[in-house]
Amino acid sequence: MNPKGVVFCDPIIWAMPPNDERLSSSIDIYRKKTPRSAKIFERSKKYHVNGVSHNIRFFSPYPFVTRSAKGRSITDVDGNKYTDYWMGHWSLILGHAAPPVAALVRKQLPSCWMHGTANEMTVTFSEVIQKAVPVAEKIRYVSTGTEATMYAVRTARAHTGRKVIAKVDGGWHGYTTDLLKSVNWPFEKPESLGLTDDAHIVSIPYNDLEGSLKVLQEVKGDLAGVIIEPVLGGGGCIPARKDYLSGIEEFVHRNGSLFLLDEIVTGFRFSFGCLYTSMGLEPDIVTLGKIVGGGFPIGVICGRDEIMRISDTSMRSKSDRAYIGGGTFSANPVTMTAGRAMLQHLRKNRGVYNKIGRLGDMARRGLEKAFGGRVAVTGKGSLFLTHFLRDGVEDIANAADAARCDTEMLRRYHFEMIARDGIFFLPGKLGAVSSAHGEADIKALIGASERFSSLIEQQVPANV
Ligand SMILES: Cc1ncc(COP(=O)(O)O)c(C=O)c1O
Structure with missing residues (x-):
């Protein structure tokens, strides 16, 4: 782990510590539900550096392999469906296959x-x-x-x-x-x-x-x-x-x-x-x-x-x-x-902007509440990102502030949601709401975040 933190745009490969016990059960869950992805990704590594064509698309232990995408969801080759907040590098404001x-x-x-x-x-x-x-x-x-x-x-x-x-x-x-x-x-x-x-x-x-x-x-x-x-x-x-x-x-x-x-x-x-x-x-x-x-x-x-x-x-x-x-x-x-x-x-259909902005506000407010004083959620309108605060970082005004937060925790949070909740953020990256999302999705996201918050509450007290 980089002790100084890593800025989110860093296209380096993020490798989870293999012996991190806190993660091991979600990695097991993930492996169990994505065997076909694992196989295809092994094949991919033979032909593609890092197995991918854009470094940021890799996450450990291997990224799921997408079969199809529609509206707010991505479905992988094993049939798992994820509510998607990555939304094609944030390009799909109307959702997939609009x-x-x-x-x-x-x-x-x-x-x-x-x-x-x-x-x-x-x-x-x-x-x-x-x-x-x-x-x-x-x-x-x-x-x-x-x-x-x-x-x-x-x-x-x-x-x-x-x-x-x-x-x-x-x-x-x-x-x-x-x-x-x-x-x-x-x-x-x-x-x-x-x-x-x-x-x-x-x-x-x-x-x-x-x-x-x-x-x-x-x-x-x-x-x-x-x-x-x-x-x-x-x-x-x-x-x-x-x-x-x-x-x-x-x-x-x-x-x-x-x-x-x-x-x-x-x-x-x-x-x-x-x-x-x-x-x-x-x-x-x-x-x-x-x-x-x-x-x-x-x-x-x-x-x-x-x-x-x-x-x-x-x-x-x-x-x-x-x-x-x-x-x-x-x-x-x-x-x-x-x-x-x-x-x-x-x-x-300019109402799209009201809708996704409102859902973005709901996400920011809900996530801050779910994590108590442990996080700051930055963003604007339909874009948002959760920062796990550390001592000495109270306000996120620039990339250095963001990088000094607990970026490993952020990636862990995103990975846990992929493995357990069927919610997809590219680990470490900001989320984008599309017009295909609804209030129920944001509520599910907040619920998953509350569960993650209570999990880490038992492990690490806030602001250390
Ligand atoms: C602000 C900004 N500029 C430029 C780029 C590069 O765009 P592309 O990935 O299409 O080359 C990106 C990609 O994420 C971006 O976020």
Whole structure:
């Protein structure tokens, strides 16, 4: 176990201590109910590093193998059904296999799922996005959030002619080479081998305006932009303070740098549009992903015309333009159709946001009550994460606070619910309520948490 804790976005493999007696009975239960998953996962390890294609999807002793998913549930190959709060990396705001998306995708498939030429679905989809996200005067589609943030950073550098990008400690923007720095607390070591140069990335303390401005001041001459998630997602489900974001924005704009908001998690999550509009912010570039793909692969770079123009190859010579966007599958007909179906549904059914926000509130309140003073539950709207507090951590304002909590206990809690209660959070990660969830699900979650709370009550007194 890492004595300093591990930040939740850490894509390292989490291995439970094999001889942890407190867990052994739930591991037994899990093994008994998932024999086919165990077998398939053994096969998977022969072909895939760590047995998976995304490190975070592994959890010990082995992840169950999914057979199907519908609405709020995932069913594994052994027939176990789990109420799902991971929801496809938080991308499935309407639940799995949402009928409004499925219907339009089915209709699209016979006429083609890939052609690599211009298509009308993209235009229609962009019309919907632009109305809801005013900064999206120009849009480029890619296939992942990682690509979107990579291009956002490149755009900022190209537009300003400067090199330095600031990101926050614990900020997660995908595996983007440029931004794979200061992700995991204590934010010291390089995050990965194979990164050639992170000299032009600086990190700033989240939700600490004074501390951040101090760092930005030092690099201001070469500062191309600052990239921030308005709710730190992987870093602990922590909303940014409004005065923090507006203070950074003001500095950045005064300095001729760009303000980049990574809304890959937050876009269309809390309302029909982005969080920045409701916070009164004026970013130059916004990245989107997850929800806007309707469950299909997507990344979106949205920006003001004046800025995105740097990538206009028709007007510029090779020496003064940037390559932004690309990719064989960018703007493919299926993703464009699914994304449009998702957004059109959300636009017409804004009650979804009231519903999932209310359930999120219910979860946060219920979980805090279930665990007494032992936890803080952070989040916003339909996103929430339980932090098991330790001495000296009372408030979760940034990724370091989150990492100093008992992250092993959090993973244990999530695993216990998988094994015993049929409730699935990716161990250690925040949960997302979808419109397919209901009050009964949240009550079941609170009930399972009460049981876990009384179990650990007998083992460890609160706040040690
Ligand atoms: C805020 C944020 N940005 C970027 C990414 C990367 O997106 P993708 O996994 O689609 O590459 C993620 C993924 O979780 C994210 O949470």
